[in-house]
Amino acid sequence: MAGTLGTQVVTQVGFVVKDAAKTKKKWAEFFGVKEPPLVDAGDYEITQTKYKGKAAPKAGCTMAFFDVGPNMQLELIQPNGEKSTWQEFLDKHGEGIHHIAFQVKGMDKVIKQAEGFGIKCAQRGKYGDASGEYAYLDGTKDLKCIVELLESFKK
Amino acid sequence: MAGTLGTQVVTQVGFVVKDAAKTKKKWAEFFGVKEPPLVDAGDYEITQTKYKGKAAPKAGCTMAFFDVGPNMQLELIQPNGEKSTWQEFLDKHGEGIHHIAFQVKGMDKVIKQAEGFGIKCAQRGKYGDASGEYAYLDGTKDLKCIVELLESFKK
Numbered sequence: 001m002a003g004t005l006g007t008q009v010v011t012q013v014g015f016v017v018k019d020a021a022k023t024k025k026k027w028a029e030f031f032g033v034k035e036p037p038l039v040d041a042g043d044y045e046i047t048q049t050k051y052k053g054k055a056a057p058k059a060g061c062t063m064a065f066f067d068v069g070p071n072m073q074l075e076l077i078q079p080n081g082e083k084s085t086w087q088e089f090l091d092k093h094g095e096g097i098h099h100i101a102f103q104v105k106g107m108d109k110v111i112k113q114a115e116g117f118g119i120k121c122a123q124r125g126k127y128g129d130a131s132g133e134y135a136y137l138d139g140t141k142d143l144k145c146i147v148e149l150l151e152s153f154k155k
Numbered sequence: 156m157a158g159t160l161g162t163q164v165v166t167q168v169g170f171v172v173k174d175a176a177k178t179k180k181k182w183a184e185f186f187g188v189k190e191p192p193l194v195d196a197g198d199y200e201i202t203q204t205k206y207k208g209k210a211a212p213k214a215g216c217t218m219a220f221f222d223v224g225p226n227m228q229l230e231l232i233q234p235n236g237e238k239s240t241w242q243e244f245l246d247k248h249g250e251g252i253h254h255i256a257f258q259v260k261g262m263d264k265v266i267k268q269a270e271g272f273g274i275k276c277a278q279r280g281k282y283g284d285a286s287g288e289y290a291y292l293d294g295t296k297d298l299k300c301i302v303e304l305l306e307s308f309k310k
Contacts, residue, residue: 003187010223013168013255015299026297030272032158068165071224074255076299095299097252100168100229117185142181144170144231144250 004113005102005149012073012101014148016089020078024064027074031066039063042128049125051084059084059123075101085123085136085146099136101148110149111135118142159268160257160304167228167256169303171244175233179219182229186221194218197283204280206239214239214278230256240278240291240301254291256303265304266290273297 017023020038028035041047044057051059060080068074077098079086089098104110111121114137124135132152139147172178175193183190196202199212206214215235223229232253234241244253259265266276269292279290287307294302 004185008186008188008221008223010168010227010229013165013252017299023297023299030159030274030294030298031163033163066163068163068255069224069226072165072227074165093248093251096248096295097168097255097300100223100252119185139185140251142178143185144172144178145252 004117004119005104005110005147006106007102007104009071009102010100011071011103011150012075012099012148013068013097014075014077014099014101015096016077016079016086016098017095018078018090020062020064020076023076024066027066027076033066036064036066039065040128042126046130047125047128049084049123051123053121056083056123058082059087061086085138089146097145099146099148101134101150104149104151107133107135107149107151111137114147119147122146159272159274160259160265160302161261162257162259164226164257165255166226166258166305167230167254167303168223168252169230169232169254169256170251171232171234171241171253172250173233173245175217175219175231178231179221182221182231188221191219191221194220195283197281201285202280202283204239204278206278208276211238211278213237214242216241240293244301252300254301254303256289256305259304259306262288262290262304262306266292269302274302277301 049056062078064076066074122138135149137147217233219231221229277293290304292302
């Protein structure tokens with residue numbers, strides 16, 4: 001299909017929260033399911049996080065994931081206090097829904113297309129286990145939210 | 156399954172925006188698809204909207220829907236300036252993601268279960284075409300978002 005991302009299938013809704021352990025407990029009780037584990041975003045040696053185009057070795061977060069559909073995740077993100085898209089959202093808006101995410105093919109090309117559309121990349125990096133990468137596009141002006149791109153590396 | 160809702164499948168992400176016509180144009184361009192129509196929330200005679208437990212005949216909005224998955228919608232909601240969960244969110248947080256939604260069976264029972272969990276119903280009403288009903292649960296304290304329940308009436 002055409003379009004900026006090559007897809008319009010949303011696969012994740014991401015929340016920024018102050019205390020991921022506490023909020024995942026509540027969601028697990030609400031859903032009546034087992035609590036998922038907390039996951040650390042990983043070491044900078046692997047993630048190579050860039051925030052607003054600059055190396056951000058301290059940027060980090062703790063996450064937890066719930067399956068909320070055959071192809072949908074609910075992600076909780078607790079920023080670590082260092083500058084990042086997550087911390088910026090928490091400081092500006094408080095806790096709440098930070099992004100929706102799409103699985104893309106060809107991260108660099110898709111980011112370029114989004115920039116051509118007028119939407120800049122706010123942060124990008126690799127998964128903590130080096131299995132893929134993500135990018136946050138700042139769509140707040142036109143699309144009214146942050147759009148996350150996700151891509152798994154081929155094995 | 157157990158749990159408060161009887162489901163954990165998210166079927167909609169809902170945005171509150173100032174200008175639904177403008178924002179749907181941007182999303183349509185971004186996705187490379189045709190613009191969906193604007194839909195009015197409908198007349199109070201049918202919707203019977205209640206906000207914080209009281210009749211809210213003036214509460215209304217204009218909506219637009221994008222399909223963003225086999226079982227997922229992206230909803231844009233432009234509140235009409237009268238008191239509602241939509242207007243309250245816009246006044247407090249500005250534009251952004253207002254809720255995630257779940258399809259439930261037995262609205263009254265599910266609302267009761269949510270209240271037992273400590274989550275109150277903020278607003279409820281019928282669809283403008285009388286084909287079903289919705290309720291917004293105020294999960295902001297514990298779940299960090301508003302949770303919408305949707306139920307189609309049996310034919």
